[in-house]
Amino acid sequence: MTDELDDTLEVDVAEHRGFIVLTARGTIDYFTVPPLRTAVEAAVAAPQPCVVLDLGKVGFVDSTGLALLVAADQWARNRGGWFRIADPGDQLRRLLTTTNLDRRLAVHATVADATGSGAQ
Amino acid sequence: MREERQGAAEHAWDEAIVDLLERAKMAQPDQLVGEVNAATRRLGVEITVYLIDHEQEQLWPLPERGKPTPPPLAVEGTAAGRAFTGIETQSAVDQVMYRLWVPMVDGSERLGVADVVAHRPPADPEAFRRSCETLMGLVGHLITVKFPYGDRLHVVRRTQAMSAGSELILQMLPPLTFSCHRLVVSAVLEPSYDIGGDAYDYAVDDQIARLMVLDAMGRGLSAGLTSAAALSAIRAARRNRESLVDMARAADDALIEQFPDVRFVTGVLAEIDMDAGLLRYLNAGHPAPMLIRDGRVAGMLTGGRRMPLGVRDDAAQAEQIDLEVGDRLLLYTDGVTEARSRGGDDRFGVSRLVDLAERCMAAELPAPETLRRLARTIIAHQAGRPVDDATLLLVEWSREAAERTRP
Numbered sequence: 001m002t003d004e005l006d007d008t009l010e011v012d013v014a015e016h017r018g019f020i021v022l023t024a025r026g027t028i029d030y031f032t033v034p035p036l037r038t039a040v041e042a043a044v045a046a047p048q049p050c051v052v053l054d055l056g057k058v059g060f061v062d063s064t065g066l067a068l069l070v071a072a073d074q075w076a077r078n079r080g081g082w083f084r085i086a087d088p089g090d091q092l093r094r095l096l097t098t099t100n101l102d103r104r105l106a107v108h109a110t111v112a113d114a115t116g117s118g119a120q
Numbered sequence: 121m122r123e124e125r126q127g128a129a130e131h132a133w134d135e136a137i138v139d140l141l142e143r144a145k146m147a148q149p150d151q152l153v154g155e156v157n158a159a160t161r162r163l164g165v166e167i168t169v170y171l172i173d174h175e176q177e178q179l180w181p182l183p184e185r186g187k188p189t190p191p192p193l194a195v196e197g198t199a200a201g202r203a204f205t206g207i208e209t210q211s212a213v214d215q216v217m218y219r220l221w222v223p224m225v226d227g228s229e230r231l232g233v234a235d236v237v238a239h240r241p242p243a244d245p246e247a248f249r250r251s252c253e254t255l256m257g258l259v260g261h262l263i264t265v266k267f268p269y270g271d272r273l274h275v276v277r278r279t280q281a282m283s284a285g286s287e288l289i290l291q292m293l294p295p296l297t298f299s300c301h302r303l304v305v306s307a308v309l310e311p312s313y314d315i316g317g318d319a320y321d322y323a324v325d326d327q328i329a330r331l332m333v334l335d336a337m338g339r340g341l342s343a344g345l346t347s348a349a350a351l352s353a354i355r356a357a358r359r360n361r362e363s364l365v366d367m368a369r370a371a372d373d374a375l376i377e378q379f380p381d382v383r384f385v386t387g388v389l390a391e392i393d394m395d396a397g398l399l400r401y402l403n404a405g406h407p408a409p410m411l412i413r414d415g416r417v418a419g420m421l422t423g424g425r426r427m428p429l430g431v432r433d434d435a436a437q438a439e440q441i442d443l444e445v446g447d448r449l450l451l452y453t454d455g456v457t458e459a460r461s462r463g464g465d466d467r468f469g470v471s472r473l474v475d476l477a478e479r480c481m482a483a484e485l486p487a488p489e490t491l492r493r494l495a496r497t498i499i500a501h502q503a504g505r506p507v508d509d510a511t512l513l514l515v516e517w518s519r520e521a522a523e524r525t526r527p
Contacts, residue, residue, distance in 0.1 A: 030338060030339045063335075063336075063337030063338060063384075064337055064338050064339070066337065067337045067338070067381075067382050067383065067384060068382075070382050070384065070431060071381065071382035074382065095454075098386075098405065098406070098407055098454065099384075099386055099405035099406075099427075099428050100404075100405045100425050100426065100427050100428070100433075101405065101427065101428070101431070103427070104427060104431065
């Protein structure tokens with residue numbers, strides 16, 4: 001699947017009361033994914049993890065990135081929690097639709113929507 | 121007198137073919153073309169065999185002991201290239217030389233061309249051409265049979281080193297093109313020297329043609345291994361006569377059992393029943409196949425959807441639609457539609473693919489040539505950018521299309 005070669009990825013972690021927000025900036029692909037994988041693994045390690053990944057500043061996600069999202073969702077469910085995606089870009093939305101993974105992953109317009117009481 | 125001479129000429133061809141079959145038995149792959157010339161010397165011809173490279177841009181001569189090796193020939197703008205692309209013998213006759221460029225196929229798989237130079241103009245040029253085509257059909261089979269026993273034939277087709285991922289995938293795939301009386305299946309896979317997780321497969325038995333295109337997540341050898349696990353599981357299930365849904369489940373199981381991390385493969389599994397005029401298909405998170413009817417894109421087949429292989433989906437059901445003789449089906453991976461132009465965000469996109477497919481179909485080219493041109497156009501669109509895997513698989517369900525792939 002598609003990828004970019006010369007981009008970088010930064011990940012910030014913010015712990016709120018009851019949930020964790022991961023904010024990614026840049027491109028999520030085969031080459032850049034390691035720091036996000038580390039952050040996601042740490043975030044879902046606790047019992048009943050509640051994790052939002054803010055993708056508002058991510059321009060591109062490749063299949064390796066998408067696999068991490070599926071894995072994060074699985075890990076969180078296995079531990080009785082949830083993993084939600086906020087503000088995905090057009091390219092990721094297209095990828096989620098094509099792969100049918102929009103049926104599997106919880107996608108929200110904003111971080112506030114993702115953490116709001118009606119979310120899921 | 122003339123008939124007698126012709127009878128003698130035909131007899132000489134028969135003898136040469138029998139001699140070649142005997143010589144081929146103990147020939148190493150690199151020696152085969154020498155044996156071809158040894159067997160056909162009595163016919164007063166000199167043959168140089170050219171193999172097509174993986175990018176299908178140039179024809180490369182097979183080296184022969186004691187003979188200078190000629191330079192490669194471009195597919196575009198040469199008589200050799202026209203013989204290859206059109207699968208049709210080209211004659212290049214002048215005062216000095218009587219020469220034919222004969223397409224070399226294995227069944228309908230385009231392997232390359234042969235440069236056949238006759239020392240004297242033949243008495244019956246038409247019979248001579250037919251004899252050359254028969255001979256090269258046989259040489260095409262023999263070369264295909266010899267491929268696994270040495271590296272020479274593999275190396276001649278390469279213009280650069282091949283990645284381990286490509287070695288794995290290419291070993292696993294059936295030939296690019298298969299034709300039978302009723303239908304032709306053809307595929308193209310780019311970039312062939314550095315394949316990620318793209319793969320295709322097909323099998324034609326009785327009235328059923330079974331097809332698939334796969335695209336594993338990730339890159340390089342790791343993606344290749346993911347793809348290999350899915351393809352092998354599906355093949356095993358298919359040969360165990362399981363349904364499309366169960367083939368996909370077999371791939372789910374293999375991917376989940378074999379890999380500790382999450383690995384998924386998107387793909388389309390399809391089967392065409394040519395007696396019933398039915399297409400059944402299952403789409404595991406893959407771009408929708410394109411149905412082409414009467415030369416126009418009649419629609420995208422958006423049914424039969426499920427999660428990618430490797431993510432279990434118990435709700436999955438195959439979609440079934442009617443198919444008509446003459447219909448074409450185009451399967452492709454997202455490397456085709458997501459291909460972006462240099463320095464911009466201009467995706468190749470589905471509408472460009474639709475437009476291009478319609479123009480190519482209108483030219484009524486042999487299916488492998490249609491795909492070669494589609495692939496060249498997509499690569500040109502990317503001009504210099506890192507190339508993502510792009511795979512296309514075309515099925516043309518008609519006798520005419522099948523005939524176009526025959527020399």
